[in-house]
Amino acid sequence: MMNEHRRNRRPSRVPSPGTLRRGTRDAYLDNAATTPVDARVAKAMLPYMTEVYANPSSLHSLGQKSGMAVRQARETIAEILHAHADEIVFTSGGTESDNLAIVGVVQTATPRIRAEFGADAKPHVVTTAIEHHAILEPLLHLQKTGDIELTVVAPQKNGVVKAADVLSAVNERTVLVSVMHANNEIGTIQPIEEIGKGILKIRKNSISRSAQSQSAAHPTSDFRLPTMFPLFHSDACQAAGYLDLNVEKSHVDLMTLNGGKIYGPKGIGMLFVRRGVKLAPQVLGGGQERGVRSGTENVPGIVGFALALELAQQFKDKESKRLTLLRDRLIDGLLRIPKSRLNGDADKRLPNNVNVSFLDIEGEAAMLYLDAKGVYCSTGSACASTALEPSHVIRALGLSYEAAHGSLRFSLGRHTSKADVDKVVKLLPGIVERLRKISPVNLDMSYFD
Amino acid sequence: MPKSQASDVVGKSASNQGGFYSDTVKEHFFHPKNFMEDEAGYEADGTGMVGSPACGDVMRVWIKVDPKTERILECKWKTFGCASAIAATSMMSVMVSENGGMTLDAARELKPQQIMERLGGLPARKIHCSVLGDKALRAAINDYYRKTGQTEKIEIEQGRIVDKVLKITDHDIEEAVLEGADTLEKVQAKTKVGTGDPACIPEVEQLIRFYKEKYCEMQKEDGSQ
Known part of the structure; x- marks a missing residue:
C-alpha cells in the first residue's frame, strides 16, 4: 500500500505543471486577465x-x-x-x-x-x-x-x-x-x-x-x-x-x-x-x-x-515608460491593418493596454489563430463570453455590435519584450486577411462611427 | 440570468476530452474545407445567406447540382463567426458533397445535431453557432429550385424546434420578441421555453438577441429610435 501510494504521489486530477508550461517563444499578452506570480513573491509566501x-x-x-x-x-x-x-x-x-x-x-x-x-x-x-x-x-x-x-x-x-x-x-x-x-x-x-x-x-x-x-x-x-x-x-x-x-x-x-x-x-x-x-x-x-x-x-x-x-x-514609473513604448509600437503596427480601429483614448490609457477592433471578422476566431501560434490574448466578442453578448465596454463607446465582435485585447506585462510585440505585428495581418477571405461580410468604415 | 458552463459539451465523443474544442473542430477551423476562394469566377446553381454581422454570425452557401440526379456536386461557403461557426460550415460542406454528393432531398433534412456529432461535439454555449449553416444550405436549395423552375419544390421554413420538450420553434421566439418580450424572462413568461429543456436556454438567448437586433434595426430605419 505504502509503495503504491508513493508511486502515485501526484493526485490524478491535478494536471502536471509540465503539461501546462508554455513554449519559451510564446507571447503571453493577457496580463490584464492575470499575471504570473513574481518568483520573489512565491518565495516569500512559502514559509507561511x-x-x-x-x-x-x-x-x-x-x-x-x-x-x-x-x-x-x-x-x-x-x-x-x-x-x-x-x-x-x-x-x-x-x-x-x-x-x-x-x-x-x-x-x-x-x-x-x-x-x-x-x-x-x-x-x-x-x-x-x-x-x-x-x-x-x-x-x-x-x-x-x-x-x-x-x-x-x-x-x-x-x-x-x-x-x-x-x-x-x-x-x-x-x-x-x-x-x-x-x-x-x-x-x-x-x-x-x-x-x-x-x-x-x-x-x-x-x-x-x-x-x-x-x-x-x-x-x-x-x-x-x-x-x-x-x-x-x-x-x-x-x-x-x-x-x-x-x-x-x-x-x-x-x-x-x-x-x-x-x-x-x-x-x-x-x-x-x-x-x-x-x-x-x-x-x-x-x-x-x-x-x-x-x-x-x-x-x-x-x-x-x-x-x-x-x-x-516601486517600479511603476520605470515599467510604465518601458511599456508605453511597446504599447505604441504594437498599436502602430496593428492600425496598419485595413479597417481597424483603436478602442479607447490613445493617451489617457494604461501603458500595458492595446484594444483594437477589426471589421468583417469575429474576435474569437482571430484569438484562436493567434493561440495556435503561441500568442495569448483575449477578445470582446460575444462568442467568447458566457453571456453571448459582445463586450459591454466596447458597446458603451457607442460602437456597433459589428465592431464589438471583432475586438482583440493585448495586455502587456513585466515579461513582455519587443520580440513579443513584433511577433503579433508580423502574425496578425495574415490572420485577419485569411479570416476576411472566409467571411461573407464586407462592412464599410461607418460601422466604426 | 442562467449561464451555462463552458465545459458542458453536447454530442460529446472520445475526441473531445480536455480541450474546449475537439480536434475535429480545430482541424476544420484551422484548415477549412471547400470555402469560396473566387466568388466572381464561380457559377453556382443555387446560393443562400443567413445571419447578421450584428449577431456575430453570417453564413453564405453556394451549391452546384447535377441536374439529372439532383445530387450536390459542390458546396462552397463563406462564414463570419467564431471557431464553431467556421468549423460547422466547413463540416457541413464536406457532409453534403462527399461520396458522390447528397441528394437535395437528403440535404434538406440535414440537422445541426448531425453536423455537431461529426465535429466530435461542441461546447453547449456554442451550439447556436452551428445552427445557421443548414439554414443557409436550405436557402441555397430553394434558390436552385427557383432557378430551375421547380417552384413547387420550394419549402418555406416551418420553424426549427428549439425546445424539444415543449416543441417550441425559433418562430415562436420571434413572435414573442415581436410582441415586446426582450429578455429571457419575458420570453419565458410568454412561451415557457426552456422550462422543460434547460439545455436550449443559451440558444434561446442568442435567438432573442438575433431578433431584437433584426427589429431594432428596422426601428432605427423608421427613425423611431
Whole structure:
C-alpha cells in the first residue's frame, strides 16, 4: 500500500505543471486577465504555508508569528496607500472587495435614507457603463430587487468618463459613487482625483445647507470625514501596477485592489475602508478584520500580496515608460491593418493596454489563430463570453455590435519584450486577411462611427 | 440570468476530452474545407445567406447540382463567426458533397445535431453557432429550385424546434420578441421555453438577441429610435 501510494504521489486530477508550461517563444499578452506570480513573491509566501502555518488568532507563539506577518503586510500596504493600517480589510479578491463595498454601504445607508426621506425612500448609487462585472452585477441585482436606485453614467466616445457627468448624477439620496481607476478592457484612465474632489465639495455644501436649515443637524460634521454620503469607491485593480494609489490625493473612501493583477497570488484582495466609513459585513463569523470580514486570514496570500504591491509600486514609473513604448509600437503596427480601429483614448490609457477592433471578422476566431501560434490574448466578442453578448465596454463607446465582435485585447506585462510585440505585428495581418477571405461580410468604415 | 458552463459539451465523443474544442473542430477551423476562394469566377446553381454581422454570425452557401440526379456536386461557403461557426460550415460542406454528393432531398433534412456529432461535439454555449449553416444550405436549395423552375419544390421554413420538450420553434421566439418580450424572462413568461429543456436556454438567448437586433434595426430605419 505504502509503495503504491508513493508511486502515485501526484493526485490524478491535478494536471502536471509540465503539461501546462508554455513554449519559451510564446507571447503571453493577457496580463490584464492575470499575471504570473513574481518568483520573489512565491518565495516569500512559502514559509507561511509550510512553517509558520498557525492561525493568526491563536494566542500561542506560532500563532503570534502568523499574526505578526499579517500586521507587517498591513502596515506595508497602508504606507503605500498613505492610509492607516486599520483601514485595510483583506478579502478573497477584487470581486469580493467590490461586492463588500457596494452591499456594505447600501445596507448601512438604507435606514438613514429612510429616516430622512420616508419609509419608501431608496438609496441611490452612481456608477459608469464601463465598470467591471464585479461592480455592475451586484448593482443591477440590488436595482432589480428594489433596494437601490441606480444611475449608470456613459463614458465619452474615447472611453473616458467625464467627472462632471458623474457629479451631476449625484442627488440628495446618493450614498455611493463607484468609478474604476482604469478600465480592464480598453485601459482608459478615469479622472478619479477630479471626481473625489467633487464629491468632497458636494458633502461640504450639504453640511452647510443642513446647518442653515436645521441648525444642529450635523453639529460636528467635517466634510473630509466620511460620516455622511455620498461615499466614493474606486476599483483600482488594473491601475495598481502603473498609477499612483495615494488615497489622500484621490479622496476615495473605499478602494479595491487584488493580488492576481500585480504578479501576486490569486485569491487575495483588499478593500481600503477610510476611518469612519461603516460597512455592513457580508461574511459573518469569527470577527476577523475588525468584524468587517470574518474568516481565518489567508496569511501566505496576504504576505505575497503586500510584497507584490510593494514591487509593483516601486517600479511603476520605470515599467510604465518601458511599456508605453511597446504599447505604441504594437498599436502602430496593428492600425496598419485595413479597417481597424483603436478602442479607447490613445493617451489617457494604461501603458500595458492595446484594444483594437477589426471589421468583417469575429474576435474569437482571430484569438484562436493567434493561440495556435503561441500568442495569448483575449477578445470582446460575444462568442467568447458566457453571456453571448459582445463586450459591454466596447458597446458603451457607442460602437456597433459589428465592431464589438471583432475586438482583440493585448495586455502587456513585466515579461513582455519587443520580440513579443513584433511577433503579433508580423502574425496578425495574415490572420485577419485569411479570416476576411472566409467571411461573407464586407462592412464599410461607418460601422466604426 | 442562467449561464451555462463552458465545459458542458453536447454530442460529446472520445475526441473531445480536455480541450474546449475537439480536434475535429480545430482541424476544420484551422484548415477549412471547400470555402469560396473566387466568388466572381464561380457559377453556382443555387446560393443562400443567413445571419447578421450584428449577431456575430453570417453564413453564405453556394451549391452546384447535377441536374439529372439532383445530387450536390459542390458546396462552397463563406462564414463570419467564431471557431464553431467556421468549423460547422466547413463540416457541413464536406457532409453534403462527399461520396458522390447528397441528394437535395437528403440535404434538406440535414440537422445541426448531425453536423455537431461529426465535429466530435461542441461546447453547449456554442451550439447556436452551428445552427445557421443548414439554414443557409436550405436557402441555397430553394434558390436552385427557383432557378430551375421547380417552384413547387420550394419549402418555406416551418420553424426549427428549439425546445424539444415543449416543441417550441425559433418562430415562436420571434413572435414573442415581436410582441415586446426582450429578455429571457419575458420570453419565458410568454412561451415557457426552456422550462422543460434547460439545455436550449443559451440558444434561446442568442435567438432573442438575433431578433431584437433584426427589429431594432428596422426601428432605427423608421427613425423611431
